[in-house]
Amino acid sequence: MNSTDLYRDVTDFAHGTPGWVHSFADAGTEGGILLLMALAILGWWRSRRHDPRAVALAILVPVGTVVAYVLSEIVKGMVEEERPCRAVAHAAASIATCPAEGDWSFPSNHSVIAASLAVGIAIAWRAAIWLAVPVALLTGFSRVFVGVHYPHDVAVGLAFGAVLAALTILLLRRPMTALVLRLRSGPLRPLVEAQRGSHAAV
Template sequence: MGTIDSDLYRGITDFAHDTPSWFQHLMEVWTELGLLLFAVLFVVAWWRARGNDPRAFAVAVLAPLATAVAYVISEVVKSGIDEERPCRAVSGALPSLIDCPVYGDWSFPSNHATIAAAAAVGLALAWPKVGWFTVPMAILMAFSRVFVGVHYPHDVAVGLLLGTLVAFLVVRLLTRPGARVTEAMRGSGNGLVRWFAGPGPAGAGDGSTPGARSRRGSHRR
């Protein structure tokens, strides 16, 4: 691994060991707690979108899907690049604050950073007002992986870029077909499917598509 990256890793882990124990524990917990918080926000975003137009609902549902896709891609890349964890590979570094992952659980890229970035961007696209919160969340989660000593800085930087790119691509490519699926779900005869997709915006009547309502109107005439 490059000297600059290893030096930066040692600098961050040295700083981590100089922080108060309560802050160290907070950063240790944050690496996992952040994922739980993103999951909660996914549910809230979906619930809000049930009363919105089909495209908005599609984006809300695509946000967690994009996160899952980003995770899978990250795992595929990780399995092909056998980069040892810095907590074993960097000489002269202080011990990691959490247990160093087992040999074979490679370091590049950071799954946590990838998931965090994809979730943050997906949520910001579905619910723009939370972007000011989710994006710093993702960056802090990525930093925490270096802070606790289990990733190099470049691992989390690439993870953030990968998650961001995948989220944008998934939402951009699938929003239109997702909106069509949403319209079909809102007009479905299955009550559970209609409940999941929601009633749509106020004034949408019985939730059927505009085309269906127009056809019913023509039959009455």
Template sequence: MSLPLATNEIEDVPDISIDWYRAVTGLAHDAPGWVQALADVATEAVILVFGALVLANLWRTRRADRRLRVLAFAAPAVTVLAYAISEVTKTFVEQERPCREVRGVVATIAECPEPGDWSFPSNHSTIAAAAAVGLAVAWRRLAVVVALLAVLEAFLRVFVGVHYPHDVIVGLLLGAIVAAAGMALAAKLAKTRLAALQHR
């Protein structure tokens, strides 16, 4: 006699991610109105902060040595690359947003994106992680601050109701891995180029 196979509540979505989503959005629903409003603004504002920091670093290093200038330009480049990979991944996975699929969830803070605006992985988390790694390498003094900002962004995407926890976790990992590899390559190229110039 064969036992029935266990099935997830939502196909291709881990049940634990659904449970965490319900818990976090429930917390958001019970939060004071000002917290909800702040979270709704912050989920987009954090990305703008990363953009401002990238621009500030480009300005800061405009007269620095070649290595720092290369790393400053590499930080936004790896962020764009990570975003592109995330966006392509979405088109293959085509996972619906939790605000459309999870039963029993009260109204979310953020408006649920249109159908076809896929959930996995989280672009915001990918961008935040990639920018954080890029800035941490190019501007080490900011490493702790940008790491915390990236984690905050990931949490907020679940808190406002537009992503599952596994969306943002994978987004963070994707952004960090792509950026780390890209920044390592940029540092190596800058070092090789500098060595070549010194031996002329």
């Protein structure tokens, strides 16, 4: 089965589900990313109670996400794949509004962002992996479910985001740790180290 056939199968299934599922899936696309962002912020907040390396890893979560997103936008502009909600004949109408022409499909930026956040969180805060990874996968799947991406857009987007986030953190963890050490002796110390006696972090 190719990606187009799988897209038809998923969107046909989606249209057979209740209306509240449609609304949940459409809102969940953005909601999943917002949840991952909140988790990343919480991870940074709690890291301030730990050593500089832990803080550096937490700070690098959004850095890796930005790197992955920017590169995915470059790839989109090079590939220029039309959205399946316009290109696939005899497919069920998309649940979500089909993006405007010129808003290319490959890879899925939502999947790139979700995967890069999830992998970054998993590296910086391993206990949160049980939540971050399923949310990222569901966020990616929702893009096919609501009809705006092919399955291969999502699969490549997830892999692209995960790999780039991991590489960014791997390459920058030492210089970022050194920066955190310097910041802990300056006016920005509260951003990288919790005050003694503080119980605000998780």
